Amino acid sequence: MCLGDIAQVVELVDQHTVRARVGDRLVTVSLMTLDAPVALGEWLQVHSGFALARLTEDERREAARIRNAPQEER
Numbered sequence: 320m321c322l323g324d325i326a327q328v329v330e331l332v333d334q335h336t337v338r339a340r341v342g343d344r345l346v347t348v349s350l351m352t353l354d355a356p357v358a359l360g361e362w363l364q365v366h367s368g369f370a371l372a373r374l375t376e377d378e379r380r381e382a383a384r385i386r387n388a389p390q391e392e393r
Contacts, residue, residue, distance in 0.1 A: 323364045323365050323366035323371055324341045324346075324364070324365045324366070325341070325362065325363075325364065325365075325374065325379055325382050325383060325386070326339035326340060326341045326346065326348060326362070326363045326364075326365045326370075327339055327340050327360065327361070327362055327363075328348075328357050328358065328359055328360060328361045328362075328363065329345070329359065330359075331357075331359065332347070334350075334356065335349060335350050335351055336348065336349055336350065337350060337357060337370075339363060339365065341365065346365070346368070347368065348363065348365050348368060348369070348370050349368055349369045349370065350370050351369065352369050352370060352371060353370050353372075353373070357370070357373065361373060362374040362375070362376070362378075362379040364382070
């Protein structure tokens with residue numbers, strides 16, 4: 320299973336595109352798969368340049384915990 324990347328919106332490019340920070344990288348993300356606009360600072364699950372879902376702070380923390388857990392804990 321792929322979790323995708325956890326990204327935080329840092330720039331609103333237009334109504335369908337944002338720039339987001341994934342770790343120390345900036346990536347361009349399409350919002351075409353989401354049903355509503357996003358805001359600066361919002362967390363997204365991103366895969367192949369598309370936002371798959373919005374994440375709450377708790378969901379972001381849990382996804383980061385799972386991603387960083389040793390293999391045997393998964």
